[in-house]
Amino acid sequence: xxxxxxxxxxxxxxxxPSHAAQVxxxxxxxxxxxxxxxxxxEAIAWDESGRxxxxxxxxxxxxxxxAATRVDAPDxxxxxxxxxxxxxxxxxxxxxxxxxxVGSKDKADVIARLQDFEKKxxxxxxxxxxxxxxxxxxxxxxxxxxDLDGAFPNRPVWVERVDGHAGWANSAAMRAVGKDxxxxxxxxxxxxxxxxxxxxxxxxxGAMTLIDKVVPxxxxxYRTQALQRAFDAAVxxxxxxxxxxxxxxxxxxxxxxxxxxxxxxxxxxxxxxxDNAALSDLCTNGxxxxxxxxxxxxxxxxxxxxxxxxxGAALLADYSDEAGHRGLLVMEPNAFDTAVRxxxxxxxxxxxxxxxxxGNRIVLDTYAGALGDAVFADHRxxxxxxxxxxxxxxxxxxxxxxxxSMQPTHATSDMPWAETRVGKERLAGAYAWRxxxxxDVRLALGSDFPVExxxxxxxxxxxxxxxxxxxxxxxxxxxxxxxxxxxxLRGFTADAAYAGRDEAEVxxxxxxxxxxxxxLGNDPLAVLVGELDDIAVQSTWVDGKPVYEAK
Ligand SMILES: [Zn+2]
Numbered sequence: 091x092x093x094x095x096x097x098x099x100x101x102x103x104x105x106x107p108s109h110a111a112q113v114x115x116x117x118x119x120x121x122x123x124x125x126x127x128x129x130x131x132e133a134i135a136w137d138e139s140g141r142x143x144x145x146x147x148x149x150x151x152x153x154x155x156x157a158a159t160r161v162d163a164p165d166x167x168x169x170x171x172x173x174x175x176x177x178x179x180x181x182x183x184x185x186x187x188x189x190x191x192v193g194s195k196d197k198a199d200v201i202a203r204l205q206d207f208e209k210k211x212x213x214x215x216x217x218x219x220x221x222x223x224x225x226x227x228x229x230x231x232x233x234x235x236x237d238l239d240g241a242f243p244n245r246p247v248w249v250e251r252v253d254g255h256a257g258w259a260n261s262a263a264m265r266a267v268g269k270d271x272x273x274x275x276x277x278x279x280x281x282x283x284x285x286x287x288x289x290x291x292x293x294x295x296g297a298m299t300l301i302d303k304v305v306p307x308x309x310x311x312y313r314t315q316a317l318q319r320a321f322d323a324a325v326x327x328x329x330x331x332x333x334x335x336x337x338x339x340x341x342x343x344x345x346x347x348x349x350x351x352x353x354x355x356x357x358x359x360x361x362x363x364x365d366n367a368a369l370s371d372l373c374t375n376g377x378x379x380x381x382x383x384x385x386x387x388x389x390x391x392x393x394x395x396x397x398x399x400x401x402g403a404a405l406l407a408d409y410s411d412e413a414g415h416r417g418l419l420v421m422e423p424n425a426f427d428t429a430v431r432x433x434x435x436x437x438x439x440x441x442x443x444x445x446x447x448x449g450n451r452i453v454l455d456t457y458a459g460a461l462g463d464a465v466f467a468d469h470r471x472x473x474x475x476x477x478x479x480x481x482x483x484x485x486x487x488x489x490x491x492x493x494x495s496m497q498p499t500h501a502t503s504d505m506p507w508a509e510t511r512v513g514k515e516r517l518a519g520a521y522a523w524r525x526x527x528x529x530d531v532r533l534a535l536g537s538d539f540p541v542e543x544x545x546x547x548x549x550x551x552x553x554x555x556x557x558x559x560x561x562x563x564x565x566x567x568x569x570x571x572x573x574x575x576x577x578x579l580r581g582f583t584a585d586a587a588y589a590g591r592d593e594a595e596v597x598x599x600x601x602x603x604x605x606x607x608x609x610l611g612n613d614p615l616a617v618l619v620g621e622l623d624d625i626a627v628q629s630t631w632v633d634g635k636p637v638y639e640a641k
Contacts (some may be wrong), residue, residue, distance in 0.1 A: 103222055111137050114634055115158035119147050120613060121168040134168075134337075136605035140633030150206075156543060166317040166628060167613040169579065170599050171330025171356075171606030172546040176493050176536030177472055178335045179358065179527035180341050182323060183316030184308070185540035186553045189219030191249060193370030196227045197323040200249070201241045208245070216305055217242065219249035220540065222258065225399065225507045232283060235261045235291030248301050253541055254501070261292050266304045267313040279420050295396045295418055313344060320544075321348075321355050325638040327545040328627040331357040331604040333495075333536065333590050335441065335474060336391040339367040342378070350382045354570040355637035356630075357384045357606070361391035361441050365429040372373040373436035383604075384632070388591065389439035389473070393420040395449030398477065398504060398511050400486075403446030406480065410513035417446050423456065430460045439591065441495065447480045447516065454486050465490050470591055472534070475500070476526070479519040480514055487531040493589045494526045494533045498553035498578070500544040505567040517568065523553065524571040532587035546582050550614060551623035553578035561620055575615050575622065605634035 109283065117133045118615035123145065133151040135158060144151055152158075155156040175523035176401040189207035194200045200222055208217050224230050237514065238247050250256070257608040264271055271282055271289035280296025282289050290566070308316070324332060338362035360378075369390050372378065396402015396418045402410055404417040421429070428443075433440050438456070442607050444450040453473055461469060472588035487494055501508075501521035509517055526533050544586060551559070553573045556566035564574055573581070587597025596606050607614040611626030630638040 098330050113137055113143060113155045113158040113305075114161065114605075115151055115155055116161045116163065116168065117151075118163040118166045118168045118609065121145075121599060121607075122170075122579065122613075124170045124172075124580055125600045126587060127518070128600070128620060131599075134605065136600055136634040140635065141246060141603055142599060142603050142605050145599060163609050165611075165629070168599075168607050169610060169614065170583040170597055171608055171630065172328045172385040172582045173333070173357075173590070173597060174324075174329055174536040174539065174544070174546060175534035175586040175589050176497060177332045177343075177539045177544065178314070178336065178541075179320050179332055180317065180337075180538045182544055183313070183318075183320035185220050186319040186323065187316045188311070189217070189249070190221055191219045192221035193317045194222050194226070197233055197237050197634075198227075200233075201238065204249070205240075205241060208242075214245075216246045216248060217261070218305070219247075220254075222251050223252040223273040223399070232290070233257060233258055234285070234291045235264060235289075237523065238291070246305075248305060250298075251400060253399045254396040255298075255402050256292055256294045256400040257301060259293065259301050260369075261291075263301055263304075264289060264291065267300050268304070269300070271300070279418060281418075281447070285310065294400050295402045295420065309394060310344075312577070317348065318342060319344070323544050325355050325632075327547070328610075328630055328635075329544070329546060330354055330608070330630060331586070331592070331596060334358050334360045335443075335584070336363040337361060337368060337387065338363045339371060342368060342385075342387055344535075345385050346380060349382050349385045352382070354382070354384045355633055357592075357596065358386075359389070359592065360385070360387040361389040362595050364390070364392055365425075365432065366444045369436070369438065372438050373432070375435065387442055390429075390433045392433075392440065392442040394426065394442055394444040394453050395419055396445050397445055398508065400490065401511065403478065404448040404452070404524070405446040405478070405512070405516075406448045406451065409511055411510050412440035416448065419449070419452070422451050427454070427456050427460065430456055430617070434460055436639055439470050439472070441474055443474045445475045445477040447478050447483070450479045451483055454483055454490060457490055457492060461490065467491075468540075470589065472589060475538075477521060478516060479522065481519045481525075484519065484522070484525050485529050485530070486572045487526065490528050493532045493534055495589060496521070496523055496526070497536050497542060498549045498573075498579075499537055500572075501556060501567065502552040502558055503542060503609045504621060505563075506557075509639075520566070522571050523573055525596065527577065531576060532541065532585055532588060533577075533581050534586045535578065536586065546621075547623050547625055547627075549574065549582060550578045551558065551619070553581065554619045554622060557620075559623060575619065579614060586615050604632075606632050
């Protein structure tokens, strides 16, 4: 009966070309638009193409579109689809295929989780994991291979630290390298930690490649499953867009197969993975845009330095907790300059990872040199993280037209130990979102998943409270840098869209824009800030169609 009715309906529409195109109408308790011209409305209407044709009050829109298909959410709040301006989609997929070690309490907890996960593995497969953080353990020194060898004498174990900038291997994994890891030598851009000249099992930044390159390469079926898991997790949490920071040619092709099949549930702005094949493709073939409108590559992601947790971030002065050490440059400034100018020559947007104050300064200097008079043009170059920045350098973001792409949850994850790394004085320019906004710098927000959770509600919560999920410290860490809920929402919607050059398509709910939105159980601009992380995502919509609906 139902099927017949659907068939007849479709048939009627198909044979009646003179009918107006089908319009869909959403009504809700309130709709936050992220559009300053009309910040709160009650209803939006969109057509079959998925573009918004009208916004306003329920009565007017019902009169205008009496035949519209209706979605009524009388108790819900609707916001523009959330955009994560900095994530790693394949990384998230792989993380969902690996042992989750986030929040592990100590080494024994890590081993127990690995043993549990191992049960699902075929014999001979590497046991992989991600997310440990020795700073959370009773003993905050780095772990060693010996800690793993008892439980895993033969199977290679390789588990990344929470920031992805250090890895911990057992002896079987180190044997697989097939090279003597002892002695004094160090690989470029990285460090092998050693005890009396013998590799201890921890590999930092560039040194991780030694192990990474002997891990068996995931095949297509594995990658496809990983990617599907990442997409499912993203839309379940209200994301309708992601800026994928460091997409290889192969990964772009895999995203493309999802787009071809109409199975890409959200928008991906892919940024080429450094000065490599994907960037060459952009230079040869021009900027990439999939015809279906959900996948594009128009930028490149470059790296300047490492991360703070593993003391890889490049600082202007010594680490406060390691005299004589100022971090690592992942790329030599000259090679970086060459890569920036190459991208510029190809019309490719530049986004560069910079965490330490030295890393940020080198990027700003390089951008300034490459841009010259073009600083006043609409280049949209970005710095990813801008985590510890010298106070004098913050206004330079504005002067150079550089977007600060920052991740609120990094602040709340790092707050227990950040001061130990950089000292009190340098904290003034650390995770300093408010200073950037006050300096009139465009602030795009994201999570850096899978380094942090893919859930953007946690980002909104961290941005507004600067507290952990238990509400500590009371009043927030460096509370003068807190954002309002509206500012945080703008960072995850309109300003994230701007950072991806997508502001004419998404990020706001206004006529002509894509109908990408999230239906929430509560109003993020009205709830107590401590409840921002608990708001239910009821459904997620892209191009006017649901890509996730809560059961
Ligand atoms: Zn990242």
